[in-house]
Amino acid sequence: MKEDGIILKAVNITKKFVGVTALDNVSINIFKGKVNVIVGENGAGKSTLMKILSGVYPDYGGTLLLQGEPVNFSNPKDAMSKGIAIIHQELNLIPYLSISANIFLGRELVDSFGMLDFKKMNAITKRLLERVECHVPATTLVSKLRVGQQQQVEMAKALLDEAKVVIMDEPTSAITDAEVEVLFRIIASLKKQEVSIVYISHKLDELFQIADRFIGLRDGKMVGTIEDSGNATKDDLIRLMVGRDINNLYTKDEQPLGNEVFRVEGISLPHPTNKSQFLVNNVSFSLKKGEVLGIFGLMGAGRTELLETLFGLHNELMSGTIFIEGKKVEIRSVKDAVVNGMGLVPEDRKKDGLVLSMPVYKNVSMANLDQVMDNGFLNNKLESGLAKQYIADLKIKTPSQNERCKNLSGGNQQKVVLSKWLATTPKILFLDEPTRGIDVHAKNEIYHWINTFAKRGLGVLVVSSELPEILAICDRIIVMGRSRITGEFNKKDATEDTIMNAAIS
Numbered sequence: 001m002k003e004d005g006i007i008l009k010a011v012n013i014t015k016k017f018v019g020v021t022a023l024d025n026v027s028i029n030i031f032k033g034k035v036n037v038i039v040g041e042n043g044a045g046k047s048t049l050m051k052i053l054s055g056v057y058p059d060y061g062g063t064l065l066l067q068g069e070p071v072n073f074s075n076p077k078d079a080m081s082k083g084i085a086i087i088h089q090e091l092n093l094i095p096y097l098s099i100s101a102n103i104f105l106g107r108e109l110v111d112s113f114g115m116l117d118f119k120k121m122n123a124i125t126k127r128l129l130e131r132v133e134c135h136v137p138a139t140t141l142v143s144k145l146r147v148g149q150q151q152q153v154e155m156a157k158a159l160l161d162e163a164k165v166v167i168m169d170e171p172t173s174a175i176t177d178a179e180v181e182v183l184f185r186i187i188a189s190l191k192k193q194e195v196s197i198v199y200i201s202h203k204l205d206e207l208f209q210i211a212d213r214f215i216g217l218r219d220g221k222m223v224g225t226i227e228d229s230g231n232a233t234k235d236d237l238i239r240l241m242v243g244r245d246i247n248n249l250y251t252k253d254e255q256p257l258g259n260e261v262f263r264v265e266g267i268s269l270p271h272p273t274n275k276s277q278f279l280v281n282n283v284s285f286s287l288k289k290g291e292v293l294g295i296f297g298l299m300g301a302g303r304t305e306l307l308e309t310l311f312g313l314h315n316e317l318m319s320g321t322i323f324i325e326g327k328k329v330e331i332r333s334v335k336d337a338v339v340n341g342m343g344l345v346p347e348d349r350k351k352d353g354l355v356l357s358m359p360v361y362k363n364v365s366m367a368n369l370d371q372v373m374d375n376g377f378l379n380n381k382l383e384s385g386l387a388k389q390y391i392a393d394l395k396i397k398t399p400s401q402n403e404r405c406k407n408l409s410g411g412n413q414q415k416v417v418l419s420k421w422l423a424t425t426p427k428i429l430f431l432d433e434p435t436r437g438i439d440v441h442a443k444n445e446i447y448h449w450i451n452t453f454a455k456r457g458l459g460v461l462v463v464s465s466e467l468p469e470i471l472a473i474c475d476r477i478i479v480m481g482r483s484r485i486t487g488e489f490n491k492k493d494a495t496e497d498t499i500m501n502a503a504i505s
Helices: 046-053 076-081 099-103 118-131 147-160 177-192 204-210 234-242 303-310 334-339 349-353 360-365 380-393 410-422 440-455 467-473 496-504
Strands: 006-017 020-031 035-039 061-066 069-071 084-087 165-169 196-200 213-218 221-226 260-270 278-288 292-297 319-324 327-329 342-345 428-432 459-463 476-481 484-490
Touching: 006 046, 020 035, 020 046, 020 061, 020 196, 020 213, 035 046, 035 204, 035 234, 046 084, 046 165, 046 196, 076 084, 084 147, 099 118, 099 147, 118 147, 147 177, 177 196, 177 204, 196 204, 204 234, 213 234, 221 234, 234 440, 260 303, 260 459, 278 303, 278 459, 278 484, 292 303, 292 440, 292 467, 292 496, 303 342, 303 428, 303 459, 334 342, 342 410, 349 410, 360 380, 360 410, 380 410, 410 440, 440 459, 440 467, 467 496, 476 496, 484 496
Parallel strands: 020 221, 035 196, 035 213, 084 165, 165 196, 292 459, 292 476, 342 428, 428 459
Antiparallel strands: 006 020, 006 061, 061 069, 213 221, 260 278, 260 319, 319 327, 476 484
16 A cells, blocks of 8 residues: 555565574665664664665565555566665776666667667766756766766766656765756755665765655664754754764774874975876974874875875875884885885775675785795685784674675774774774765764874874864864875964865965
8 A cells, every 4th residue: 555655665574684684574665755864773674675675685584566556576677676776885887888878788779770779878868967967968978077966967867767766875975066056956956856765874964855755774773763853953863863962973092102103304206207296295293102294185185195106006196204203214116115014904995995795704814924924825724813813802893703894894994994994903004084985873982992092102194075074183283285294283372263264275
């Protein structure tokens, strides 16, 4: 029976993997023409539920009802044909095909002679791109697009199928503020067409701009809803996610700092194709033992490029001098960086920090193979022991150390990356956006670990795009703008206004 306003209904959905129940009798309603926001910690079951709703997982317990009728999707194409589209956090486009070819992939149009009708496909694509405010030719290669534009192409694909339900998993995690505004306008337009949006994000502040209602998942169970988003507060959402109040999520411990552990002078990295421009321009700073030094800047400021340069990833182009514990060192490769006591947790943990298809224990030992070798061969027992230590210390939630990293939640994947570098016993730890794409509770755990690293005497360098995070976890803050340092603040003197003013100066 069709219920008023409900377009998609999940009833007692249960999904089990080896050693873990990801969803336990979850029942939710998705309302027509509304933004239905799913909130929950990493590991709560949000992504698993979305994969069931969109046909990625066809095998599960329970029932799906679409407009009152039972459905069971065998694959995403089947779900799409019935009006349910999903836009994954990792976009599923083929980079070396055109926008038009991506949109019509697997459903190409042919003319009366049985030939591909490129003219018609390009014309339809042009109209779809206009609807999602993507102003580039339909023939443009996807590899030439920014992440935000690729996301708009995914939206256009959903519009081609006249989707009734569009699922968005962390859609703003890698796009600019301007692109977020475009996305929100598209969502508002879809709502007017009575398209339902299912939206997942850990950025609580942005949810209040677009949400009509909230659905809470916790430990694989549905724990409640807030039907009127206008009456909800951030504390309400946190309670829905973690089942308790989290006040003052993090306050960094004050502690005396040690001697200088790291210093750089005149670090520069020219643009690879335009030598008159710099990705990093004459950057100098120092870092003490036990200090957490933050680097803030807007997109394109050169923060990630700075960390990569210091870590030996651009040795053929970089210039400048690096000192560790007062001694000048040559960092001409990643191996040099590791040997000299440096570790880098990269911005994109899935692409650059982990081998997702490999088990947890292999990833933990990956940067420290010498420690787990026996007579020139990898010793599984030593690898296992190393992994067990960090699974326990960092409280990594995994069915076993043999679980593939791709099956872990984002927060637990990040802990595996941290473990990999901690196993090398570094003196200096670089953290590039360490809490991107993880929930509020997992963020708090990462903050406490950063504090612990500092207490152990590490020098910690943190790049973050989140001003409240930088202000909460750092002793000192460097601001970058246009590839150079534009400001420096002690914790007691820093405010959001002063930091932002330095970033845009």
